[in-house]
Amino acid sequence: MRIGDPHLQVEIVHSDGACSHNTSCPARQEETGRRMGETLYRSFNSYLREVFGCRVQKVTIDAGLTCPNRDGRLGTGGCIYCNEKGSGTGAAARALSVSRQLEQGISFLARKYKAEKFIAYFQSFSNTYAPLERLRSLYAEALENPRVVGLSIGTRPDCVPDEILDHLADLAQDRLIWLEYGLQSSSEKTLALIRRGHGLQVFEDAVLRTRRRHLPVCVHVILGLPGEGLREMLNTARCLAGQDIQGIKLHLLYVVRGTVLHRWYESGRYRCLSRDEYAAAVGEFLSLLPPWVVIQRLTGDPHREELVAPAWSLEKEKNLQAIHDYLRTNNLYQGKHFPAPGGGFPPGSGGTTRIDTKASLG
Numbered sequence: 601m602r603i604g605d606p607h608l609q610v611e612i613v614h615s616d617g618a619c620s621h622n623t624s625c626p627a628r629q630e631e632t633g634r635r636m637g638e639t640l641y642r643s644f645n646s647y648l649r650e651v652f653g654c655r656v657q658k659v660t661i662d663a664g665l666t667c668p669n670r671d672g673r674l675g676t677g678g679c680i681y682c683n684e685k686g687s688g689t690g691a692a693a694r695a696l697s698v699s700r701q702l703e704q705g706i707s708f709l710a711r712k713y714k715a716e717k718f719i720a721y722f723q724s725f726s727n728t729y730a731p732l733e734r735l736r737s738l739y740a741e742a743l744e745n746p747r748v749v750g751l752s753i754g755t756r757p758d759c760v761p762d763e764i765l766d767h768l769a770d771l772a773q774d775r776l777i778w779l780e781y782g783l784q785s786s787s788e789k790t791l792a793l794i795r796r797g798h799g800l801q802v803f804e805d806a807v808l809r810t811r812r813r814h815l816p817v818c819v820h821v822i823l824g825l826p827g828e829g830l831r832e833m834l835n836t837a838r839c840l841a842g843q844d845i846q847g848i849k850l851h852l853l854y855v856v857r858g859t860v861l862h863r864w865y866e867s868g869r870y871r872c873l874s875r876d877e878y879a880a881a882v883g884e885f886l887s888l889l890p891p892w893v894v895i896q897r898l899t900g901d902p903h904r905e906e907l908v909a910p911a912w913s914l915e916k917e918k919n920l921q922a923i924h925d926y927l928r929t930n931n932l933y934q935g936k937h938f939p940a941p942g943g944g945f946p947p948g949s950g951g952t953t954r955i956d957t958k959a960s961l962g
Contacts, residue, residue, distance in 0.1 A: 603651065603750070603776045613800040640927050641934040642804065644847070644896040648719075653747060657704030657715040659748075661698055662724040665736050666682060668759065670725075679784075680860035681794065681822070681853060682905065696740045706747055718745075719776065721752045729759040743775060750776030752818070757781045758798045758805035769813035778847065779810050780818040786839035787832055793863035795860070806845065811844045818847035818896055823881045824873040825853055826864070830937055833881050837888040841938055848886065849897035852878050852919075855908040861912050862908055871911040883932050891935030898923055 648656035668674045669682075678684075698703075702720060709715050722744035727849050728735065730898060742748055752766065760779070768777050783803050791799055811819050819840055823833050840848065855865045855872065864870040873881070882898055889895075907914065927933060 603772070622891070629764045633640070636736060638934055639942065640924060642891065642893065644894050645840045647894045652717055654716040656717045656719060657709040657713055658719045658721040658752060659702055659709065659718050661701050661722045661742065662696075662883065663698060663722055663727060665725050665727055665730055666840045667725045667756065668729060669795070669797045670731070670754075673845075675795060677795070679731065679794050679796055679855060680826075680864070683856050683858050698738055699745065701743050702748065706745070716747075717749045718747050719750045720745075720748050721751050721754070723754045726759045726763050727753050727756045728755040728761075730885075732763055732767060735764060737910055739763055739767075743771070750778070750782055752778040754780040754782070754820075754957065756798065757783070759863060760806050760810065762809065763811060765815070766815050768815060772813075772815055777817050777884045778818055778850070780820060780847075781806060782820045783840075785825055785828065786836040787828065790828055790832065793826055797817065801838070802859040806846060813867075816846040817844070818849060818894075819845050820849045820851065820854045821841075822851045824862055826861075826870050830881060830884065834884055834888060841888055841890055845893060847894040848889065850882055850895075851900040854900065854902045854913045856902070856910050856930075857908050858906075861866075861955045865909060874910075875919060875922050878919070881925040882923045883926040883930060886927070886933045886934040887936045888938055889934055890938050893934075895934065898909075907958060 637699075654821070662848060670676060670678045688886065698720070702718070706718050709718065722738070722742075727738075730738075742751060751768075751771070769778050783800075783805060784794065784796060786800055787801050807817050821836055821840070825832075828849060852873065853861075855861050855870070865872070878899070886895070890932075899916065901916065902912070902913050904914060912919070
């Protein structure tokens with residue numbers, strides 16, 4: 601069994617803050633569902649603590665890579681919400697090596713969270729989009745730090761050739777290696793609108809090839825995309841519930857300065873979700889996911905200096921509290937409606953907050 605195998609027992613976050621152990625073994629899914637009735641969701645922090653026996657934190661790395669949606673292979677402007685930093689820190693542009701970024705990140709996170717071990721999170725742009733030898737060197741540099749126990753590789757599903765997956769599978773023999781794929785939505789219409797540059801089939805193929813090598817997959821989803829209401833968001837949840845994935849990150853679509861979305865927002869073409877709408881979308885989304893999927897994130901962390909809207913997205917604690925409150929108020933928890941009877945909308949889906957399908961796109 602590899603390090604971090606999704607079938608290991610993990611702790612579940614209860615609504616009262618307490619924890620209990622659970623398993624993703626298919627033979628115990630019914631029991632898992634009953635237990636999840638007393639919990640909110642399966643947290644990433646608890647999963648890491650179960651695997652390593654201590655507090656583990658991610659250290660964000662900017663490796664100075666790019667994206668086929670920016671270098672001309674697919675496009676030059678990127679997705680509508682992405683700026684020239686690619687959601688990264690810009691550390692590579694400041695000539696900071698991977699080793700130096702790790703040293704700085706570990707020093708800060710060890711003090712703030714009392715973390716003992718760390719995962720190098722290659723976040724900016726597409727971190728498998730480079731020649732294998734360059735990637736091999738970047739990954740090796742990160743793993744040279746004795747406090748780094750694994751890698752989390754953020755990338756696009758159209759940027760994972762077999763030779764790179766083979767290398768990551770080799771590293772996973774004694775390290776925790778996660779692949780994080782940006783899907784954002786299961787809607788082909790939405791993927792085209794946000795200029796993603798790939799469709800759902802490309803994502804499904806990447807997941808299949810990754811899982812053949814027993815590497816865990818985390819999927820990034822954005823809630824509040826233009827033209828999507830609650831129905832479309834939950835269609836994405838339902839789609840992912842049928843995929844062989846082990847983790848998910850949920851993000852609010854916020855407006856970043858200098859992006860296509862910024863122009864749409866200023867012209868009135870796009871409206872951001874309210875906090876209540878976002879909390880409702882997250883709560884309903886979680887209810888459709890399998891209870892064994894690890895929830896790595898419930899909302900994003902915008903850079904204050906780049907953020908245009910919504911201002912409330914900077915209030916992380918309030919946002920998390922709103923999500924927890926929605927779950928409790930509506931008697932929801934991860935996996936409650938998995939699988940939805942007959943493949944349709946589960947009873948009560950939509951909760952107490954209505955999201956207008958057309959509100960996001962004027």
